[in-house]
Amino acid sequence: MGKSETTCDCAVIHADTLEHVKHHMVDESSLDSMTKLFKIFGDSTRTRILAALNCHEMCVCDLAVLLDMTKSAISHQLKVLRDNNLVKFQKKGKHAYYSLADDHVKEILDVALEHINE
Numbered sequence: 001m002g003k004s005e006t007t008c009d010c011a012v013i014h015a016d017t018l019e020h021v022k023h024h025m026v027d028e029s030s031l032d033s034m035t036k037l038f039k040i041f042g043d044s045t046r047t048r049i050l051a052a053l054n055c056h057e058m059c060v061c062d063l064a065v066l067l068d069m070t071k072s073a074i075s076h077q078l079k080v081l082r083d084n085n086l087v088k089f090q091k092k093g094k095h096a097y098y099s100l101a102d103d104h105v106k107e108i109l110d111v112a113l114e115h116i117n118e
Contacts, residue, residue: 040084041108045069045077050100053087054109057099 026034041047048067052058060078064071078098081087086105089096100106 037084040080040086041112043077045073046081049074049077049081050086050105050109053098053100054106057090057097059095059097061095063098 041050045067049063052063052066058066060071060074063069063074063078067074078087078089082089085101087098088101089098091097100109
């Protein structure tokens, strides 16, 4: 598709559309938060951790083995995910088991996978 096929050559302003979007578009603060969320998902290690936790709760040791990484590296990424409310953990004895923070995170992962598999 050439540039002329993808650009608008008209000079007409669609005032009704502009007004509708101005009144219904997400506010700037929410857009900034969305951008931050997408940046978190933009790291392949974090995405791999989330994909693993989408299957089952896991401890740091198991995640490290699964992803062939050090426990320290996994812990660092889990902290980022935890700080952004994407994962939670529960202590069971000496172990901390991580899981997705809520069904919204699972839904984001599932919808993303569905989209790329279209």
